[in-house]
Amino acid sequence: MVQASAPAPEQPTTEPIEAVPVRHTGRWIAAAVFVVLAAQLVHTLFTNPRFHWDTVGQYLFSAPIMAGLRNTLLLTALAMLIAVVGGLLLAVMRLSPNPVLSSVSSTYIWFFRGVPPITQLIFWNFLAALFPTLGLGIPFGPEFVTFDTNKLIVQFTACLLGLGLYEAAYMAEIVRGGILSIDPGQTEAAGALGMSRVQTLRRIVLPQAMRVIIPPTGNETISMLKTTSLVVVIGYYELQTAAQTIYSRNLQTIPLLLVVALWYLVLTSILTVGQSYLERYYGRGTTRTETPGLPSRLFGIGRTKGDRA
Template identity: 50%
Template sequence: MATPPAVLPAPSVRKPPPAPAEPRIVPRRKPGQWAAAAVALLLAAMAAASVVRNDAFQWGVVADWFTARSVLNGLGLTLWLTGLTLTLGFLFGTLLATMRLSANPVLRTLSWAYIWVFRSTPPLVQLLFFFNIGALYPTLGLGIPFGPEFVTVRTVNLIGPTLTAVIGLTLLESAYAAEVIRGGILSVDRGQLEAAAALGLGRWRVLRRIVVPQAMRAIVPSAGNMLIGALKGTSIVSVLAVSDLLYSVQLVYLQSYQVIPMLVVATLWYLVVTTVLSIGQYYVERHFARGATRDGLPPTPLHRARTAVRTAARAAVHRAARS
């Protein structure tokens, strides 16, 4: 009888060593930043508490006068003056910027001299100068230089306090607007203009489709700062007895001697209006920043808030389902 063949033992298989665990990245601790943040938060809380608990602010008086008719009328005049002077300033500033960029040396020199004069003198001095223009020029005429005048107008009857404020602020804002517009135009790459000329595009189409959209990315931030500065700068017209927001509250506290609460009323209105303008500036900047980056625009604060609310709601639903 044949013996069965011997069964050889199976060769042992070595198990591969376990893969090393991936190292966990731990952010570096920054105790100094947290300590500085805690100190800053403590100081901010102390400042807020001192404002809220200080009876000298008279918050009840502030609430009574915040929506008073005289204050709202002054606020309306401030907004009207800001919008009118800034609009006229940018229209005139566009002309000045075009003159600065012109190849004509006479136009460049005249534009530069205008900007130099109005940026070098204080706004209050300019307003007082225009308000007293009647002492220097009692009459203004239109006619032939060094010859007869055809139309003559007395400046005393022509320029009042409100018109003086409009003229002075418009001439001032136009000098700053000219530099803002000129800087925005110069920020456009010259290579794109050369490429547009090589494609045979007209000058108006190049200006409308290439120059202006790219220049606005540099113009809008500075223009927004100019808008907010013009809003606050209109307060200097109170020296001319123009009934803007500041002059309206001044009339109230000169009669009631409630100086601090009335100044708080004006401050709060300036804060409200500048906040609204800042929000508008943010969305205008986003509009002209489209296509500037390949990754797209970051989400707005409203989108972030919606995302946070949705995430919190989903987490609450999951916790409820598990329980």
Template identity: 55%
Template sequence: MLKTLRYRRARPAGLDEVVVPQRHPSRWILAAVLLLFVVMIGEGLVTNPAMRWDVVWEYLFSEPVLEGLLMTLRITVVAMVIGVVLGALLAIMRLSANPVLVAVSVGYSALFRSIPVLVQLLFWFFLSAILPNIGVGIPFGPVFAEAETNSLITRFGAALLGLGLAEAAYMSEIIRAGIVSVPRGQSEAAAALGMSRGKALRRIILPQAMRFIVPPTGNQAISMLKMTSLVIAISLPDLLTSVQIIYARNFLQIPLLTVACIWYLLMTGVLSLGQFYLERRFGKGATT
């Protein structure tokens, strides 16, 4: 029979081996200083009479603020849907063997990532200045239907175009990076089984790429939620605009801005929680 030999580190007879963890007093000192700093800030905010917490609770659930909150959520959801769907299409075009599709995808991403989102919002809002009417017809030929640009692109439409199209440029790079991260052998194996390129992408590549796509997409959704505040430039009544309208009348800027901060914190917390569960869902079976 074979015997397994166990090797032990030599130590003096009669002494047990004791592992003593290394002490780090500087960590505890730094933690105590940071905790004290946080407590001081919190105490200052709570006890400062200028914060007017009574005004904060009064307007936290007021009708104008809740309407602005719903508008913020609508813009966030619809703009992210536009960004994800169009971004996925652009990512597939970027990975295509067709040089024209590749050039269109690269050009789109370069254009919309180069121009600030605020500028894009203003551009779509004032589009009627250079294009009074939008028509559908044959290029360089007759127009079958036509309508005023201002009636087609409302404030809400301009916000969706400005935020959604810009988001698509970033999402295309995120989705493309996720697809590229999947080993090439997976697509080759799918082709060997007789799968088409589209079927392999849906059933083999994308499910594996999701664990790389979900974390940055969650971050983009949180960024989109905060970026909706830019629609104040086109007077769309989102959360920040609604709060600004209120404090323009009562001159209580800080309490009303605190109301907006509380709602933004709550919404980002919910989105972060959803991102956590999605990451855990798509991260199952991944090696670390």
């Protein structure tokens, strides 16, 4: 006798889910507000005759402004060179097992980070009031060579000392953070292979630490570019001083300040692009960075994707 099979259970009927997109009303309102504000700003820039854009164009590439711009770039480059070299030495000293070297570095960083740069600039410019002459010789003994401080430390030298030594304290902490980011096991392995501390630092630690050091160093370079405007307090001729000299004669303060602002924006944009390329170069092998467009390079906007299996 053939037994009849049980009927298959009925499958429940499912209705398709209607997906309702999330409405971001707040985003659209915020975007509309920003668009209106941006339109008002552009309208003001082009319709307010008090900006005197003709005067801006007249002085943008003038000889005094170009001379000040050249001095600004020279100060930035040399001050950052002093800062990077000094910061590297101070960071190594700070991490040294020698308590004397570590204490000297810590004291330097504490002092130069604690005193404002404008104060340091004025101090170096008037160092002759404290030491009329500077000499080389035996400590607590005779001097072999003596220099007139006013002739030795001129305005340009005072600017380099005030900016470079101040920035070296910050660079020391940046370099120290980069060195500490490396696994100490690599240093121990290098020591086991017979490498000296200098060889380990140069061949193993610093090449890996650069991807940590480069971003804040780029920011410090951009900051140094703008900090050079502080040398106006001791009368050194740079971009801000050049504009100040001109508008003190023709009383066109706002147009000359716009000239200065435009040049700083251009230089900052160029430095930002250079920083992004260095970051991608030293980040090879650890991250894959999408090729950024021009706005991303100018304003530091970009996405970094981790390595995929």
